[in-house]
Amino acid sequence: MMIPASELILRPDGSIYHLHLLPGQVADTIITVGDPERVGEVSRRFDRIELRVEAREFVTHTGELNGQRLSVISTGIGTDNVDIVLNELDALFNIDLKRREIAAKPTSLTFLRLGTSGAFQSDIPLDSVVLSTASLSLDGLLPFYPTTAVDSGLSAALSRHLEEAGTPLPTPPTVVRPLLPDFLVNPDPDRIATGITMTASGFYASQGRVLRLPTALNGSVLEALRSFRSDSLRITNIEMETAGIYALATALGHRSASLSALLANRAQGTFSRQPARTVDQLIDYGLSLLTGK
Numbered sequence: 001m002m003i004p005a006s007e008l009i010l011r012p013d014g015s016i017y018h019l020h021l022l023p024g025q026v027a028d029t030i031i032t033v034g035d036p037e038r039v040g041e042v043s044r045r046f047d048r049i050e051l052r053v054e055a056r057e058f059v060t061h062t063g064e065l066n067g068q069r070l071s072v073i074s075t076g077i078g079t080d081n082v083d084i085v086l087n088e089l090d091a092l093f094n095i096d097l098k099r100r101e102i103a104a105k106p107t108s109l110t111f112l113r114l115g116t117s118g119a120f121q122s123d124i125p126l127d128s129v130v131l132s133t134a135s136l137s138l139d140g141l142l143p144f145y146p147t148t149a150v151d152s153g154l155s156a157a158l159s160r161h162l163e164e165a166g167t168p169l170p171t172p173p174t175v176v177r178p179l180l181p182d183f184l185v186n187p188d189p190d191r192i193a194t195g196i197t198m199t200a201s202g203f204y205a206s207q208g209r210v211l212r213l214p215t216a217l218n219g220s221v222l223e224a225l226r227s228f229r230s231d232s233l234r235i236t237n238i239e240m241e242t243a244g245i246y247a248l249a250t251a252l253g254h255r256s257a258s259l260s261a262l263l264a265n266r267a268q269g270t271f272s273r274q275p276a277r278t279v280d281q282l283i284d285y286g287l288s289l290l291t292g293k
């Protein structure tokens with residue numbers, strides 16, 4: 001069935017609307033970062049760069065490292081942007097843009113997010129890295145995708161825990177899990193912690209921060225979230241993209257993993273003294289996982 005021009009929007013040169021990319025310009029292994037400036041920090045480590053495209057906050061570089069073709073793209077901040085990036089990248093591979101038809105044989109992609117985040121537990125050190133083995137969506141995107149595979153057991157356990165604590169959330173807790181790429185199925189516990197990453201719709205009140213305005217995520221709600229346990233899982237960190245990436249990637253048949261460098265510790269009220277160095281180390285680690293070197 002032909003997808004109408006209002007739904008699948010192309011630029012006059014045939015490129016996809018927001019990302020300004022054409023089929024073939026993106027590798028099937030894609031690093032996502034929030035900050036557009038981080039794209040160059042990643043690609044300057046490539047052996048060769050074949051493409052640089054910039055459109056709004058979406059900067060894309062494609063190149064090669066250790067014989068592997070890679071793309072790195074900035075999503076900007078928030079799952080509203082993740083919605084655009086995941087749908088448009090998927091369309092480049094899985095929709096015939098000229099005929100406006102879904103491809104007969106889907107291509108599965110691999111997404112690795114290299115982001116920054118705030119630690120949620122006081123024992124998780126600043127400047128360390130967390131792999132999100134699940135993500136708690138507080139961002140509002142997921143209800144619009146009814147085929148999202150929600151971990152209903154974990155979501156219900158968290159709901160119960162919050163109700164018992166008398167601290168329900170402003171939105172019902174929805175936990176999603178990724179189809180992890182092979183290189184992160186058994187993460188090295190000496191290098192990275194694992195846990196549930198909360199994905200918020202904003203940076204301030206939606207993450208429990210108070211400057212001049214109060215937040216619905218007040219001290220007792222944060223404490224209830226902090227004390228949640230399910231087997232060995234607990235909520236480790238907060239950021240603004242992972243749940244959207246996990247939900248859409250999984251629903252579209254792609255693998256995804258999110259690694260976060262912890263620049264803040266929200267339980268301790270501290271912030272990294274070396275944020276650039278920590279992000280550099282995360283990039284090196286992510287690239288070594290992707291290329292096996």
Ligand SMILES: O=P(O)(O)O[C@H]1O[C@H](CO)[C@@H](O)[C@H]1O
Nearest residue numbers: 033034035077115116239240
């Ligand atoms: O460092 P990035 O990847 O942008 O990620 C984090 O930083 C931004 C907020 O400062 C949000 O996008 C959050 O998810």
Ligand SMILES: O=c1cc[nH]c(=O)[nH]1
Nearest residue numbers: 116117118239240264
């Ligand atoms: O606390 C933090 C730090 C980085 N990014 C976030 O979204 N929150």
